[in-house]
Amino acid sequence: MTDEPHTHGAFPPTSSVRRWLVTTNHKDVGILYTITALFFLVFGGVLALLIRLQLWTPGTGVLSATSYNQAVSTHGLIMIFWFLSPFAFGFANYVVPLQIGAKDLAFPRLNALSYWLYLFSGILLGVSFFQGGSLAGGWTMYAPLNLPVYTPNIGASTGILALMLFVASVTVSSVNFLTTMHRMRAEGMTLWRMPLFSWTILLTVWMMLFAFAALLAALLILASDRLLGTTYFTATAGGSILWAHLFWFFGHPEVYIVFFPAVGVMAETFQTFTGRRLVGRKWFILAMILVAVQSFAVWMHHMFLTSINLQIKTLFMATTIGISLPFDLMVFALIYTTIKGRVRFATPFLFSFGALLLFVLGGVTGVFLGAVVLDYEFRGTYWVVAHFHYVMVGGVTALIGGLYYWFPKMSGKQYDEFLGKVHFALYFVGFNLLYFPMFLAWETPRRDFVYDPAFIPWHQLATVGAFVLGASFLVMFYNLSKSLVVGEPADGNPWSYSTTTEWAISSPPPLENFPGIPSFADGKLRFESKEHGTLEAGGADGATDGGVVTHKNMQTVHDDHDEDHASIWPFIVSIGAFFTLLGLSGFDQGQFTGGTTSLLILGGGIVLMGFALVSMAREKFSGPEGSFDESWPFADVENTKLGMWIFIASDVVLFGAFIGSYAFIRVAYGWTDWHPVPHDPLPGLVNTYFLLTSSFSVVLALVAAERNSKRGLIASLALTFTLGVAFLINKGLEWQELFHEGLTVSNGVRTSTFYLTTGLHAAHVIVGLLIVLYLIARAWNGAYLDDERPVEYFGLYWHFVDIVWLFLFPLFYIL
Incomplete structure (x- = not known):
């Protein structure tokens, strides 16, 4: 793989709208995150001021009871999800690669995708206000207030789907940051030497990976209760x-x-x-x-x-x-x-x-x-x-x-x-x-908003404070806006005692971050050139929070041309995801009530997202790769492979939450009073054989690729596809028979847990089969014989899906 993204032409300047639609550079994405988060700060802040006006006196105020509930709920959700973490990750996107000596994040297009998913999730939440009303049961969305019987508006379902899209953004970002910070630190930048801001981001992202997987499980179950009519939370x-x-x-x-x-x-x-x-x-x-x-x-x-x-x-x-x-x-x-x-x-x-x-x-x-x-x-x-x-x-x-x-x-x-x-x-x-x-x-x-009149002075004082706090941000926006236009030029290091790497280069940094390859091997930052040895040294003495130093200002050497960091497909994928979920909001309790318009939006979104994903996969684009000196404990694991392992770790929590939910409800129901939904375990047993055999065929595909056998590779992948389709057909026939017996998703909590958990697994199988089709098409044209790694990475995913089934089969068919 090359060290730089594939060049398609001149990279658009920052004054061009196209630059911000196609950029994958971590600094640009960081700026987009920061500006968008500040917009959501204003959005959530306006809702907060409405809440405080309502509380000026107890009882009826500027909002109706329903509007007040929506304001309180969405204020909390916007501030916690769409402002706080994205605001911090605006800095993280911009600063962390600079602090650890990386030229970019490990997967630049995934970084752009995480931003666009974040933006469109916020837009989807905004749309929910125009669908009869958004979420109104508090930001914690406690059951049963989160169910249609109490919040029947379509907008409430759209709000749940918006949160799911936000979690998808977080998951993509988490995989990217963890891979980057564990695999792409410059020479000498050990974990202990890493700056404290980067340390906090590393720990934050590990927590996000697992915590948001649990939230995704909760949201999937809640969306199923609302859209499909399952009965988990009822x-x-x-x-x-x-x-x-x-x-x-x-x-x-x-x-x-x-x-x-x-x-x-x-x-x-x-x-x-x-x-x-x-x-x-x-x-x-x-x-x-x-x-x-x-x-x-x-x-x-x-x-x-x-x-x-x-x-x-x-x-x-x-x-x-x-x-x-x-x-x-x-x-x-x-x-x-x-x-x-x-x-x-x-x-x-x-x-x-x-x-x-x-x-x-x-x-x-x-x-x-x-x-x-x-x-x-x-x-x-x-x-x-x-x-x-x-x-x-x-x-x-x-x-x-x-x-x-x-x-x-x-x-x-x-x-x-x-x-x-x-x-x-x-x-x-x-x-x-x-x-x-x-x-x-x-x-x-x-x-x-109804409270004891004895507290009126305190609430009125709080309301005054809210407007003072809001006014302070007007000063900030004026200050930063004016400074962007007429502010004094900033030195590379405007602070006297900053010791981290971002202050050792120009402000703003060049597109490629550094004038050479950064190294901290001797405790001092220096830039090395592959051709000419050390390019410049001594500029940041121990640039790792390591001591009190004064920097020489590094003057960046610009290349004769800027390398392109452009891809439009993350933007298009996110638009497709937005319309797909907007169309899904037309479902209510297993019935499609959205009409023809919602159906067209849903279908168009699926087609657009599928086309964009295939185009993104076919695009010639390489993230930063190379020999990274500080990659402990993953020195022998490539970026893509590590990214796949990290994604699987989050998926373990997702399935763990579903299995845990099943066990929790079954214990509450009475373990011995609970009988498996399928009367006959034979279809499940047959599917177990299908999946185990398909895992073996993936191994055969990898062996064929290693031996440069095109025929063996295609045959093994085709066998995997056939067995996966057989699994789905067998499951479909089983579900059809159960439906015929009256055991539908809304028949009771026993059927709800069975259909939703095995359905989530079936969705993973479908995703796997789509990937197999893509691999077969590429293998037909001779791919993977000289580089079998994509087959190996797919195998990690497919084996995980098969292992999950080995847990689901006894839980839902035998015990």
């Missing part, structure tokens, strides 16, 4: 509790997914503006690793008011309090760094230091909710609202500091420092005026 035995388990298994890691990048920004800015290395850096990293692992073991503290027994509640109270301890270490590390350094109160540091103060208050008030007895009192009140915002919007505070910190690098212009400080002053005052009164009016019911 089940009298454990239905609503099942949603809580699935959602909070995602929901609590999500708190750290949102907050970790903010911690990374705080660490970077504290080091830069105190002029010293972070105190206890290795312990800081170990504390973050511990929090990331523990975050998956505390979800039930959100369920203390449910019927789980006291012993379980006590256990999760202990894990909740325990997870606060490593956070204490991180907070003290930041405080001691400030004490031991020489602070310069620039705008990025002000926001980061303000975030630390806010988070301390948010964290302390959160420990109250970790105690079972206190949680009984505070749950469902504005104490939770205040605590939640001090943590989450406290994280936003640090990210705003990150925007100011990296603005000169991303734009090449310096912002107005005075206006930055005005923004901080308004922001900090508005923040505390808005959220602190909520602690004092904590007895106000959550998500309810």
Whole structure:
């Protein structure tokens, strides 16, 4: 593979609209993420101001009851999903490859695809408002309020589908970042030397990979209940509790997914503006690793008011309090760094230091909710609202500091420092005026605009604070917009004590990032040329958060031509996905109620997405490859292979959540009272033989490719396809017989779990068969004989699908 993307022609300039539609460069994608996230900040912020106006006095206000519920629900969803994480990943896309010495992310087109899926998922959520009303059951979407009996609008179903599209974006991005950060670090950039912002992104992405897979399972089940008529969450035995388990298994890691990048920004800015290395850096990293692992073991503290027994509640109270301890270490590390350094109160540091103060208050008030007895009192009140915002919007505070910190690098212009400080002053005052009164009016019911009149002064003060906070962002937008046009040019390193690699090159960086191959082998950044040895050295002494240094400003050597980083297909794929899901919203309880228009939208979306995916696969485009010196622990695993393994890891969680849901409902139903839906296990047994044999034929295909046997390769792939089709036909006949007996998807929770779980598996089989058809077509033209890796990578996927069936067969046919 070549080191650079395939050149199709001149890469469009940034002034061209086409540039932003076709770009796959990580810096461009980072800018797109940042700007789009700021748009959703405004969207969610306007909804927040409407909520605060409604709460000016108790009772009827500017919104109807239904509109208020929609505003509260979508405000939470937009801020958590479409603003917070994407805003952080705007910086991550731009900065992380620079910090680790990579020329781009491992899969540039997948990076572009993740952005476009994110954008169109947000547009799909916006469309839901025009379909009778969007989601209105709270951002947690608790069952049974998430079902059509309580939220019958088509828009509510569209909102669920929008979240599914967002999760697809997250999954693609997670695979990309993990592959890049584990496989593409420059020489000498060991994990321990990696800058702290990159460390927080690495841990965040690992959490995202598993947490969002659990959320996807919950959303697929919910969409099935709404669109197909399954009965998971209407089940009298454990239905609503099942949603809580699935959602909070995602929901609590999500708190750290949102907050970790903010911690990374705080660490970077504290080091830069105190002029010293972070105190206890290795312990800081170990504390973050511990929090990331523990975050998956505390979800039930959100369920203390449910019927789980006291012993379980006590256990999760202990894990909740325990997870606060490593956070204490991180907070003290930041405080001691400030004490031991020489602070310069620039705008990025002000926001980061303000975030630390806010988070301390948010964290302390959160420990109250970790105690079972206190949680009984505070749950469902504005104490939770205040605590939640001090943590989450406290994280936003640090990210705003990150925007100011990296603005000169991303734009090449310096912002107005005075206006930055005005923004901080308004922001900090508005923040505390808005959220602190909520602690004092904590007895106000959550998500309810009717409250005790004794709390009117506190709510009115909060509303004033909301508008002050909103006004502060007008200052920010004015400052950054003006600076883009008439701001002073920024040096490569406008800060005195920054020590990470992005500050060692020009602002903004060139398309290819570096003037040569970056190396940190001797603890100092140098750029090496393949032809001429060291191109330039000594510019960033230990550019890994490693110490107090002053950079020489690296002058970038530009090539005679810019290499093309263009592909239109990620954009087209995302449009197809958007229309496909918009058309699916026309289904309601197993009936297609959307009419001819929805049917045409659905069909057109499927055709467009399929065409774009095939075109994207056929496009000659290579991501950055090469010999990467720091690839532990995956030094012997290629990028694409590692990406496939990481995707399979997320799929393990997806199927695990489905199987776990089946087991949970069956236990609640009564394990011995539950009888398998298929009366005869023979069709399942036959399908087991089909899939096991098909796995063997994939192995034969790989052997044939290694032996340069075109005939053997095509024959083995054709056999795999035939066995997969036989599996689907056999399953289709089995389902037809069950339907004839009256056992439909909506017949009861027993049939719902059977059809949905085995149907998800069948969908994976269909995807596999489509890939086999593509492989056969390519093999017919002589592909894979000199490079059998695509066959091997497909085999990993196909073997995983077969292994899943080995779990499903006994669960649904025998036990």
